Amino acid sequence: MQIQNLSEFKFEVAGFRYATSFNIAQLSDPKEEANADIKDCKPEAYAAKGIPVVPCGLVAWSLFNDTYSFARRPRRAGGIGGVEALRVIKSGISWRSERERLFGKHVYPKNFQNGSLVGGGRLDPRKPLSEQEELMVWMRTAAMPRFRKLYGRVEADLDAGETVAVAVRNSYNSYSFEGGKAVVLSTAGPLGGRNAFLGRAYLVTGMACLVLALLLTLVCLFFPMCVSRPLFRRIIARRHAINSCSWSPMI
Incomplete structure (x- = not known):
C-alpha cells in the first residue's frame, strides 16, 4: 500500500x-x-x-x-x-x-x-x-x-x-x-x-427515508380514498393555514 x-x-x-x-x-x-x-x-x-x-x-x-x-x-x-x-x-x-x-x-x-x-x-x-x-x-x-x-x-x-x-x-x-x-x-x-461512523449513519438514514417514501407511495396508490377522511382533511387544512398568510386592513 x-x-x-x-x-x-x-x-x-x-x-x-x-x-x-x-x-x-x-x-x-x-x-x-x-x-x-x-x-x-x-x-x-x-x-x-x-x-x-x-x-x-x-x-x-x-x-x-x-x-x-x-x-x-x-x-x-x-x-x-x-x-x-x-x-x-x-x-x-x-x-x-x-x-x-x-x-x-x-x-x-x-x-x-x-x-x-x-x-x-x-x-x-x-x-x-x-x-x-x-x-x-x-x-x-x-x-x-x-x-x-x-x-x-x-x-x-x-x-x-x-x-x-x-x-x-x-x-x-x-x-x-x-x-x-x-x-x-x-x-x-x-x-x-476517514470516518466510518459518519458513512454508516448517512447510509442508514438514507435507507430509512427511502423505505418510508416507498411505504407512503404504496398507501397513496392502494388507498387513494384515505385522504378524503376527516382526519386527513383537518391535517391538510391546518397545514395550509400555517403556510398561508392572512391580513386585515387597518381602519
Whole structure:
C-alpha cells in the first residue's frame, strides 16, 4: 500500500467526559476578559486575588499535552535502510472560522495553569489565542466520549513497505479516569480523514427515508380514498393555514 501526500497523525482519547466549561466572549474579545460572566468556568475561573484566568474553564485547563515525534525507515534492497525524521506541521490544523472569529487576535493567555493543580498543557503567553491552534482543536468538544483530535500533518509520501516509528512523551494523565489513548495515521481527503461512523449513519438514514417514501407511495396508490377522511382533511387544512398568510386592513 502506498500513502500519498498530506498524511495526518491523530491522537485518540476514550472514556473522557466533562462539562462544557468555557466562555466564548472571553476568548474573542479582550474587553471581556474582566467583564465576562465566567461563573460557568468554575473552578478554573479566577486565580489568586480574584484575577480572571484566560482562557478559563475546565476544557482549556485539561489541554492535551502528550507530544509525538515520527520517523520512517525506508524499505530498500537487502532490507537495509536508514531512519529519516518526519516533520510534523502543526499549523492549519484548526478551522479558519476559529482562527478568525472565535479566538481573538488580541487576547493573550493570563494566569493559565498557575494554580496548585495543573490540569494539562501550558500556553505561550506571548502568542495570542488566534495562533494557539492546539488549544482550538482541543476546545472543539466532541459529542461522544470516544473521539479523535488532529495533532498535525506530515506532507511527505510514504511508500509501501516503509515503517513509521513513533516516539511518545506520555505527559497526559488519562489513568486517573481509566481513559485510553491511541495514535492514528490516516490520509486526508476533501472531507477530512476517514470516518466510518459518519458513512454508516448517512447510509442508514438514507435507507430509512427511502423505505418510508416507498411505504407512503404504496398507501397513496392502494388507498387513494384515505385522504378524503376527516382526519386527513383537518391535517391538510391546518397545514395550509400555517403556510398561508392572512391580513386585515387597518381602519
